[in-house]
Amino acid sequence: MKLPFTVGIFSLIILIMLGCRPNTPNRINKEASVSSISKLPENPLEMTPMAVSLQSKAKTMSTLYGNSMASQRLKKGADYASGSVLYLVTWKGKADPDWFGARIPDQVMAVERVSVDSEGQKSYTFFKGPAWHPGLNFKNEERQNIMLSMPLAASPGI
Amino acid sequence: MKFKIILCILALVLLAQLIRPKELSSAKAAPVNMLAGVPKEVAKVLETSCFDCHSAQTNWQWFDKLTPANFLVASHIREGRKAVDFSQWDSLAIPQRNALLYSALNAILSKEMPLSSYTALHPAAKLNQKDTGLLKNYLLNKAVSKPSAVENTANGNGQTFIKEVKKSPNGIGYIADYRNWKAISTTDRFDNGTIRIIFGNPTAVKAIHEGKTNPWPDGTMFAKTAWKQQQAKDGSVYAGQFVQVEFMIKNVQRYADTKGWGWARWKGDDLLPYGKTVKFDSECISCHRPERNNDYVFTTPLDIKDFNKK
Numbered sequence: 001m002k003l004p005f006t007v008g009i010f011s012l013i014i015l016i017m018l019g020c021r022p023n024t025p026n027r028i029n030k031e032a033s034v035s036s037i038s039k040l041p042e043n044p045l046e047m048t049p050m051a052v053s054l055q056s057k058a059k060t061m062s063t064l065y066g067n068s069m070a071s072q073r074l075k076k077g078a079d080y081a082s083g084s085v086l087y088l089v090t091w092k093g094k095a096d097p098d099w100f101g102a103r104i105p106d107q108v109m110a111v112e113r114v115s116v117d118s119e120g121q122k123s124y125t126f127f128k129g130p131a132w133h134p135g136l137n138f139k140n141e142e143r144q145n146i147m148l149s150m151p152l153a154a155s156p157g158i
Numbered sequence: 159m160k161f162k163i164i165l166c167i168l169a170l171v172l173l174a175q176l177i178r179p180k181e182l183s184s185a186k187a188a189p190v191n192m193l194a195g196v197p198k199e200v201a202k203v204l205e206t207s208c209f210d211c212h213s214a215q216t217n218w219q220w221f222d223k224l225t226p227a228n229f230l231v232a233s234h235i236r237e238g239r240k241a242v243d244f245s246q247w248d249s250l251a252i253p254q255r256n257a258l259l260y261s262a263l264n265a266i267l268s269k270e271m272p273l274s275s276y277t278a279l280h281p282a283a284k285l286n287q288k289d290t291g292l293l294k295n296y297l298l299n300k301a302v303s304k305p306s307a308v309e310n311t312a313n314g315n316g317q318t319f320i321k322e323v324k325k326s327p328n329g330i331g332y333i334a335d336y337r338n339w340k341a342i343s344t345t346d347r348f349d350n351g352t353i354r355i356i357f358g359n360p361t362a363v364k365a366i367h368e369g370k371t372n373p374w375p376d377g378t379m380f381a382k383t384a385w386k387q388q389q390a391k392d393g394s395v396y397a398g399q400f401v402q403v404e405f406m407i408k409n410v411q412r413y414a415d416t417k418g419w420g421w422a423r424w425k426g427d428d429l430l431p432y433g434k435t436v437k438f439d440s441e442c443i444s445c446h447r448p449e450r451n452n453d454y455v456f457t458t459p460l461d462i463k464d465f466n467k468k
Contacts, residue, residue, distance in 0.1 A: 052396070053397075101260045
């Protein structure tokens, strides 16, 4: 009689303890991932982050990425050479739930690509993100220039 | 017999009252000036909820003064003032004042502060929604750092190079190749006018993709880089002057004393190591404490998928 009672009480206590354990999920910002955008020839997030920008009116935030050729500019400051590929990913910003005073990326609004071919010709491609809205009014030629002349986020090297 | 024992205990308790923390013998609440530049109602909220432990203006209640409780109270006040001291307000520059207010509000919002053991006996210090609303509203409207206007952008000049970077006081060496890591997130810190990229090394990126980030595996490294916000003519804000880079390096055994992470920070263009003593990293941990259920990491990372592996 006594044993089943003890076992019962113990399993109840263990159950309660498990139930009270803080919920610790793996936190990942899935909404801000670019993998939902079809037709992207490569994943810009795999490239080297080179510059960041904020547009306070549109409440968006962008990161400029470059392939290995483009990212030479970070180190040497040279123009984007043939073979350079640049991506500008623009997210809708949202309040950081963990820090009052910060904003972090939410859904992707647009992905833009500029490549420099072997003759130095530049071409621009636009990819619509899930949070795109026409009010953003991106004009192609302008966007290409914005991307090519973005001030880079420079950090000291050794 | 029973009566004698009770009498003895009573005598001991009374005698114990002669032993008191030194803070109590010199405890005269030194009134703190109203926080200059802060509206009265906002300052009042902070005074009611924070000043007992975070300023020289401590109101000891009779039950706070009883031995042995008074030793606990005194140690809380000592720790509290060391972390945040509103008595220093007048000597702080505006950006430091704003940083203090933002960190106070974040401690309140994450329920770290005021301590529940304190509010249990001092219920008036509890903040309601109206109180936090007042603080939020004040900070969003009056204490937001504006980006500086663009100086002639030194764009395209390439990196500045320095010869040698000293180790962090806790022995951690500078990790030079973090710019080749992936960006796992970016942050607009409008509270202090910086913009940040959080870089993750390949171990971190793999852990994110496999959904194994709590806890993060050994070998994970993050570099959080901050630049001053700088506004261009078209209104866009870019990364301006380099402020600092901070590292978190996961190794459960090596960094067992510091929550499984090695912490380090290098500041400015000459990458000067931050911290005066070996134990400087207790500062890092206390700020990251609200994230203790997320392995002390604030960042919710982006998933970086390899498109070739479908």
